[in-house]
Each structure stands twice: as structure tokens, then as C-alpha cells.
Amino acid sequence: MTTREIQVLRLVAGRHSNKLTAARLTVSEDAVKNHMSSILTKLSANDRTHAVTIAMRRGFLDG
Structure with a gap:
């Protein structure tokens, strides 16, 4: 995930x-x-909420 994608996910x-x-x-x-x-593609997520859940589990939104 790129830095910008993580920024977007944090806001989402x-x-x-x-x-x-x-x-x-x-x-x-x-x-x-x-x-x-x-x-969504990179995380194989179905929607925004699913993407946030996956990102949190994988630690992308830490820090």
C-alpha cells in the first residue's frame, strides 16, 4: 500500500x-x-468498510 492510500484509508x-x-x-x-x-483490489475488500477492517487487522492504520 502506498503512503497516499494509507492516508485515504485513515480518512475513510x-x-x-x-x-x-x-x-x-x-x-x-x-x-x-x-x-x-x-x-479495494489490493486488500481484496468488498467495500470501504471491509477495506478499513482489513487494514486495521493488518496494522496499516497504526501510528
Whole structure:
């Protein structure tokens, strides 16, 4: 997982929408959607909530 993908996941874990995540990271909403797509693929997750759960179990969101 890239640093940016982890940043996106941390914000998603905090219940941020794609729009708010994009604003916080100063990127486009499409960029956030692309990152989420990549995250879902890399983690073999079904949805955002599943991705956050997997990331937490694997320690990606620590620190």
C-alpha cells in the first residue's frame, strides 16, 4: 500500500466522504475514487468498510 492510500484509508476510517477526503488531501474526488479502487483490489475488500477492517487487522492504520 502506498503512503497516499494509507492516508485515504485513515480518512475513510474516520467516516470522511470522498469529497471531504479529497479536500483534506488537496486532490480531486476522482483521485480519491482511484485510490479507493486500488485499495479495494489490493486488500481484496468488498467495500470501504471491509477495506478499513482489513487494514486495521493488518496494522496499516497504526501510528
